[in-house]
Amino acid sequence: MRASRALPAAFVLAAVLDLVSLVVGFRAGHLVAKPLLMPLLAAFAARAGGPRLLVATLLCGWGGDVLLLSDTDPAFMAGMASFAAGHVCYLVLFRRHGPPRACAGLFAVGYAVALVTLVVLLWPGLPAGLRVPVAGYSTLLTAMAYTAATRLGPVAGLGGALFMLSDTLIATGVADWPQLPRPDLWIMLTYAAAQFLLVRGALDARPAPAAAYREVRSTTP
Numbered sequence: 001m002r003a004s005r006a007l008p009a010a011f012v013l014a015a016v017l018d019l020v021s022l023v024v025g026f027r028a029g030h031l032v033a034k035p036l037l038m039p040l041l042a043a044f045a046a047r048a049g050g051p052r053l054l055v056a057t058l059l060c061g062w063g064g065d066v067l068l069l070s071d072t073d074p075a076f077m078a079g080m081a082s083f084a085a086g087h088v089c090y091l092v093l094f095r096r097h098g099p100p101r102a103c104a105g106l107f108a109v110g111y112a113v114a115l116v117t118l119v120v121l122l123w124p125g126l127p128a129g130l131r132v133p134v135a136g137y138s139t140l141l142t143a144m145a146y147t148a149a150t151r152l153g154p155v156a157g158l159g160g161a162l163f164m165l166s167d168t169l170i171a172t173g174v175a176d177w178p179q180l181p182r183p184d185l186w187i188m189l190t191y192a193a194a195q196f197l198l199v200r201g202a203l204d205a206r207p208a209p210a211a212a213y214r215e216v217r218s219t220t221p
Contacts, residue, residue, distance in 0.1 A: 007044035008196075014040060015192040022185045030184075031069060037192060038062035045199050053093040054202050060086030061195060073129075076174075080137050083167075087144040090198065097205050100150040107149050115142040118168060125175030134171060141167055148198060156201025162194035 014036040021029030042058035060082050067079035119135050126134055145160030169187045173179055180186055 007040055007047060011037060011040040011044065011196065015188075018188055018192070019185060022182060022188060034069065034188070035062065035066050038065060038195065041195055041199055045203065048203050049206075050199070050203055051093060053089045054199065057086040057089035057093070058195065058199070060089060077130075077133065080133060084137050084140055087140045090144045091140075091147055093202060094144070094147040094151045094156070097151045101153075104150040107146055111142050111146045114164070115139060118171075122171055122175045125177065126171075127174070130174065134174070138167075138171070148201065152201045152205045155204060156198050159194045159197030159199075159201055162190045162197065166190035166194055 014033045018030055018033035018037070021027070021033060038058045038061045042055045042062070045054045045058060063082035064079040064086070067075045067082060069075075115138060119138055122134065123131055141164055145157075145164050148160035149157030166187050169180075169183060169190070173183055
Protein backbone atom coordinates (compact mmCIF):
# COMPACT_ATOMS: atom_id res chain seq x y z
CA MET A 1 0.00 0.00 0.00
CA ARG A 2 2.81 2.40 0.86
CA ALA A 3 4.60 1.67 -2.41
CA SER A 4 1.39 2.20 -4.39
CA ARG A 5 1.16 5.69 -2.88
CA ALA A 6 4.84 6.51 -2.90
CA LEU A 7 5.39 5.81 -6.60
CA PRO A 8 2.73 8.25 -7.90
CA ALA A 9 3.98 10.82 -5.40
CA ALA A 10 7.54 10.33 -6.65
CA PHE A 11 6.31 10.73 -10.24
CA VAL A 12 4.56 13.99 -9.37
CA LEU A 13 7.65 15.21 -7.53
CA ALA A 14 9.89 14.42 -10.50
CA ALA A 15 7.44 16.16 -12.84
CA VAL A 16 7.34 19.26 -10.65
CA LEU A 17 11.15 19.30 -10.46
CA ASP A 18 11.33 19.04 -14.23
CA LEU A 19 8.80 21.82 -14.80
CA VAL A 20 10.43 24.13 -12.27
CA SER A 21 13.82 23.46 -13.85
CA LEU A 22 12.39 24.46 -17.24
CA VAL A 23 10.86 27.63 -15.79
CA VAL A 24 14.11 28.81 -14.18
CA GLY A 25 16.37 27.55 -16.97
CA PHE A 26 18.13 24.95 -14.80
CA ARG A 27 19.10 22.46 -17.52
CA ALA A 28 20.82 20.05 -15.15
CA GLY A 29 17.56 19.62 -13.24
CA HIS A 30 15.73 18.85 -16.47
CA LEU A 31 18.38 16.31 -17.49
CA VAL A 32 17.97 14.54 -14.15
CA ALA A 33 14.19 14.74 -13.71
CA LYS A 34 12.91 13.98 -17.20
CA PRO A 35 14.45 10.46 -17.47
CA LEU A 36 12.90 9.57 -14.09
CA LEU A 37 9.30 10.16 -15.12
CA MET A 38 8.47 7.07 -17.16
CA PRO A 39 10.39 4.54 -15.02
CA LEU A 40 8.48 5.79 -11.96
CA LEU A 41 5.18 5.57 -13.82
CA ALA A 42 6.08 2.11 -15.15
CA ALA A 43 6.93 0.94 -11.62
CA PHE A 44 3.58 2.26 -10.42
CA ALA A 45 1.73 0.47 -13.24
CA ALA A 46 3.54 -2.78 -12.51
CA ARG A 47 2.96 -2.47 -8.77
CA ALA A 48 -0.75 -1.86 -9.40
CA GLY A 49 -0.96 -5.09 -11.42
CA GLY A 50 -1.11 -3.40 -14.79
CA PRO A 51 -0.60 -5.51 -17.92
CA ARG A 52 2.86 -5.95 -19.39
CA LEU A 53 1.92 -3.96 -22.47
CA LEU A 54 1.25 -0.94 -20.27
CA VAL A 55 4.70 -1.22 -18.69
CA ALA A 56 6.23 -1.77 -22.14
CA THR A 57 4.71 1.39 -23.59
CA LEU A 58 6.00 3.46 -20.68
CA LEU A 59 9.49 2.06 -21.18
CA CYS A 60 9.22 3.00 -24.86
CA GLY A 61 8.31 6.49 -23.66
CA TRP A 62 11.38 6.49 -21.42
CA GLY A 63 13.53 5.64 -24.45
CA GLY A 64 11.98 8.50 -26.39
CA ASP A 65 12.48 10.90 -23.49
CA VAL A 66 16.17 10.07 -23.22
CA LEU A 67 16.77 10.26 -26.96
CA LEU A 68 15.01 13.62 -27.28
CA LEU A 69 17.36 15.13 -24.72
CA SER A 70 19.75 15.36 -27.67
CA ASP A 71 19.16 18.00 -30.35
CA THR A 72 20.52 15.93 -33.23
CA ASP A 73 18.35 14.77 -36.14
CA PRO A 74 19.20 11.05 -35.70
CA ALA A 75 18.23 11.25 -32.03
CA PHE A 76 14.95 12.94 -32.96
CA MET A 77 14.13 10.20 -35.46
CA ALA A 78 15.05 7.45 -33.01
CA GLY A 79 13.02 9.12 -30.27
CA MET A 80 9.99 9.37 -32.55
CA ALA A 81 10.38 5.68 -33.41
CA SER A 82 10.51 4.78 -29.72
CA PHE A 83 7.32 6.72 -29.01
CA ALA A 84 5.70 5.14 -32.08
CA ALA A 85 6.43 1.70 -30.63
CA GLY A 86 4.79 2.84 -27.41
CA HIS A 87 1.69 3.95 -29.28
CA VAL A 88 1.47 0.52 -30.91
CA CYS A 89 1.54 -1.03 -27.43
CA TYR A 90 -1.19 1.36 -26.29
CA LEU A 91 -3.31 0.52 -29.34
CA VAL A 92 -3.05 -3.24 -28.80
CA LEU A 93 -3.81 -2.82 -25.10
CA PHE A 94 -6.77 -0.48 -25.56
CA ARG A 95 -8.38 -2.65 -28.23
CA ARG A 96 -8.70 -5.44 -25.69
CA HIS A 97 -11.34 -3.44 -23.82
CA GLY A 98 -14.32 -4.38 -25.93
CA PRO A 99 -15.97 -2.65 -28.88
CA PRO A 100 -15.93 1.14 -29.39
CA ARG A 101 -18.48 3.18 -27.47
CA ALA A 102 -21.60 4.64 -29.05
CA CYS A 103 -19.94 8.02 -29.61
CA ALA A 104 -17.05 6.50 -31.59
CA GLY A 105 -18.28 7.95 -34.88
CA LEU A 106 -18.10 11.52 -33.63
CA PHE A 107 -14.60 10.96 -32.26
CA ALA A 108 -13.53 9.41 -35.56
CA VAL A 109 -14.66 12.46 -37.52
CA GLY A 110 -13.13 14.91 -35.05
CA TYR A 111 -9.77 13.19 -34.88
CA ALA A 112 -9.64 12.64 -38.65
CA VAL A 113 -10.23 16.35 -39.26
CA ALA A 114 -7.62 17.27 -36.66
CA LEU A 115 -5.05 14.91 -38.21
CA VAL A 116 -5.53 16.07 -41.79
CA THR A 117 -5.55 19.74 -40.81
CA LEU A 118 -2.41 19.38 -38.74
CA VAL A 119 -0.44 17.51 -41.40
CA VAL A 120 -1.50 19.91 -44.17
CA LEU A 121 -0.53 22.96 -42.13
CA LEU A 122 2.78 21.54 -40.88
CA TRP A 123 3.92 19.97 -44.16
CA PRO A 124 5.46 23.08 -45.84
CA GLY A 125 7.48 24.02 -42.76
CA LEU A 126 8.90 20.59 -41.98
CA PRO A 127 12.33 19.55 -43.28
CA ALA A 128 11.89 17.35 -46.35
CA GLY A 129 13.31 14.29 -44.60
CA LEU A 130 10.84 14.59 -41.71
CA ARG A 131 7.61 15.13 -43.62
CA VAL A 132 6.65 11.51 -44.22
CA PRO A 133 7.88 10.24 -40.80
CA VAL A 134 6.00 13.01 -38.97
CA ALA A 135 2.83 12.32 -40.99
CA GLY A 136 3.07 8.60 -40.24
CA TYR A 137 3.77 9.18 -36.57
CA SER A 138 0.89 11.67 -36.34
CA THR A 139 -1.48 9.08 -37.82
CA LEU A 140 -0.41 6.50 -35.25
CA LEU A 141 -0.70 9.00 -32.40
CA THR A 142 -4.18 10.04 -33.52
CA ALA A 143 -5.27 6.40 -33.71
CA MET A 144 -4.03 5.89 -30.15
CA ALA A 145 -5.90 8.96 -28.87
CA TYR A 146 -9.09 7.90 -30.67
CA THR A 147 -8.88 4.37 -29.29
CA ALA A 148 -8.23 5.62 -25.76
CA ALA A 149 -11.32 7.81 -25.88
CA THR A 150 -13.63 5.25 -27.46
CA ARG A 151 -12.51 2.07 -25.66
CA LEU A 152 -11.49 3.25 -22.17
CA GLY A 153 -13.45 6.43 -21.44
CA PRO A 154 -12.91 10.08 -20.48
CA VAL A 155 -9.81 9.75 -18.30
CA ALA A 156 -7.75 7.92 -20.92
CA GLY A 157 -9.44 9.99 -23.63
CA LEU A 158 -8.18 13.20 -22.05
CA GLY A 159 -4.75 11.61 -21.76
CA GLY A 160 -4.73 10.80 -25.47
CA ALA A 161 -5.82 14.32 -26.39
CA LEU A 162 -3.09 15.84 -24.21
CA PHE A 163 -0.50 13.55 -25.81
CA MET A 164 -1.58 14.87 -29.21
CA LEU A 165 -1.31 18.45 -27.95
CA SER A 166 2.16 17.85 -26.51
CA ASP A 167 3.50 16.33 -29.72
CA THR A 168 1.81 19.02 -31.80
CA LEU A 169 3.76 21.63 -29.83
CA ILE A 170 6.96 19.74 -30.66
CA ALA A 171 6.02 19.52 -34.34
CA THR A 172 5.24 23.24 -34.60
CA GLY A 173 8.68 23.95 -33.18
CA VAL A 174 10.30 21.69 -35.77
CA ALA A 175 8.26 23.47 -38.47
CA ASP A 176 9.56 26.81 -37.15
CA TRP A 177 6.16 28.18 -36.18
CA PRO A 178 5.92 30.99 -33.58
CA GLN A 179 6.07 29.45 -30.11
CA LEU A 180 4.61 30.16 -26.71
CA PRO A 181 7.04 31.50 -24.09
CA ARG A 182 9.04 28.59 -22.64
CA PRO A 183 7.67 25.99 -25.08
CA ASP A 184 9.47 23.10 -23.35
CA LEU A 185 7.45 23.80 -20.21
CA TRP A 186 4.12 23.33 -22.01
CA ILE A 187 5.40 20.29 -23.87
CA MET A 188 6.45 18.53 -20.68
CA LEU A 189 3.40 19.62 -18.70
CA THR A 190 0.97 18.17 -21.26
CA TYR A 191 3.14 15.09 -21.82
CA ALA A 192 3.48 14.16 -18.14
CA ALA A 193 -0.25 14.68 -17.57
CA ALA A 194 -1.06 12.65 -20.70
CA GLN A 195 0.97 9.63 -19.69
CA PHE A 196 -0.38 9.65 -16.14
CA LEU A 197 -3.99 9.88 -17.35
CA LEU A 198 -3.47 7.10 -19.89
CA VAL A 199 -2.04 4.84 -17.18
CA ARG A 200 -4.81 5.74 -14.76
CA GLY A 201 -7.45 5.11 -17.42
CA ALA A 202 -5.92 1.77 -18.39
CA LEU A 203 -5.76 0.63 -14.77
CA ASP A 204 -9.32 1.76 -14.05
CA ALA A 205 -10.63 -0.08 -17.13
CA ARG A 206 -9.45 -3.47 -15.92
CA PRO A 207 -12.25 -5.87 -15.00
CA ALA A 208 -12.84 -6.40 -11.31
CA PRO A 209 -11.24 -9.59 -9.97
CA ALA A 210 -14.60 -11.28 -9.47
CA ALA A 211 -15.71 -10.39 -13.00
CA ALA A 212 -12.43 -11.60 -14.41
CA TYR A 213 -12.80 -14.87 -12.49
CA ARG A 214 -16.32 -15.40 -13.78
CA GLU A 215 -15.13 -14.75 -17.32
CA VAL A 216 -12.40 -17.35 -16.99
CA ARG A 217 -14.79 -19.87 -15.44
CA SER A 218 -17.36 -19.29 -18.15
CA THR A 219 -14.84 -20.09 -20.87
CA THR A 220 -13.47 -23.17 -19.10
CA PRO A 221 -14.80 -26.41 -20.68
